[in-house]
Amino acid sequence: MGKVMWKPGTFLYPIPAVLVTSGTMEKSNIMTVAWTGIINTNPPIVYISVRPERYSYHLIKENKEFVINLTTEKLAFATDWCGVKSGAKLDKFKEMKLTKEKANFVKCPMIKESPVSVECRVIEEKNYGSHTQFVAEVLAINADKQYINEKGGFDITKCNLISYSNGGYFTQGKKIGRFGFSVKKKK
Ligand SMILES: Cc1cc2nc3c(=O)[nH]c(=O)nc-3n(C[C@H](O)[C@H](O)[C@H](O)COP(=O)(O)O)c2cc1C
Numbered sequence: 001m002g003k004v005m006w007k008p009g010t011f012l013y014p015i016p017a018v019l020v021t022s023g024t025m026e027k028s029n030i031m032t033v034a035w036t037g038i039i040n041t042n043p044p045i046v047y048i049s050v051r052p053e054r055y056s057y058h059l060i061k062e063n064k065e066f067v068i069n070l071t072t073e074k075l076a077f078a079t080d081w082c083g084v085k086s087g088a089k090l091d092k093f094k095e096m097k098l099t100k101e102k103a104n105f106v107k108c109p110m111i112k113e114s115p116v117s118v119e120c121r122v123i124e125e126k127n128y129g130s131h132t133q134f135v136a137e138v139l140a141i142n143a144d145k146q147y148i149n150e151k152g153g154f155d156i157t158k159c160n161l162i163s164y165s166n167g168g169y170f171t172q173g174k175k176i177g178r179f180g181f182s183v184k185k186k187k
Contacts (some may be wrong), residue, residue, distance in 0.1 A: 014170065017032055019068075021109055025102065025108075025109050028109050029055055029059055029092060030078075030082045030087065030098070033068075043138075046120060046138060047136065051132075052132060063107060069116070072160045073162055074113070075111075078096040103142070104142070106139065116143050116159075118140075
């Protein structure tokens with residue numbers, strides 16, 4: 001059959017669709033972001049790419065802080081809704097009945113209903129055309145205790161994280177291997 005060639009684009013899936021919170025406890029916003037990822041492990045550095053027309057863009061640019069809140073099947077509706085409505089004129093926390101939780105290092109709130117909230121401080125920003133990439137150092141990871149097992153590990157299978165692929169939201173399928181399984185010696 002072979003492959004069909006398309007013009008250059010951004011077909012790179014699956015990726016996360018996260019809820020990014022910005023602003024302060026009093027004046028805060030939530031925005032859905034799929035253009036996000038890890039840049040460096042040590043020190044931990046991540047990025048989000050945001051269009052300047054977003055309300056969140058101005059809050060992040062002003063405060064140089066944001067929180068990445070991971071999304072779950074339960075949060076799928078809010079994930080889509082916060083990605084099609086602007087916080088310029090409405091309170092997304094109130095509309096989606098989400099709870100603000102005080103972060104440890106940044107002024108913006110975390111989303112209590114999210115299993116993991118990553119506190120970020122912007123260290124660099126660069127406009128590439130349509131989007132500005134905010135590169136940020138990770139100040140803290142806040143994980144919901146209900147997913148921490150007796151050994152102190154985070155049980156990622158319990159919280160039903162979702163991903164985003166070519167316009168669709170997906171739950172995770174079954175685990176098919178573990179890091180290094182391809183070279184592990186059979187007992
Ligand atoms: C699944 C999904 C992913 C999105 N990813 C991004 C993104 O990476 N960058 C961006 O600028 N907008 C993205 N958007 C659009 C914004 O979330 C949307 O314009 C939102 O209304 C902006 O909110 P705000 O104006 O309150 O900041 C995405 C929307 C959806 C539904």
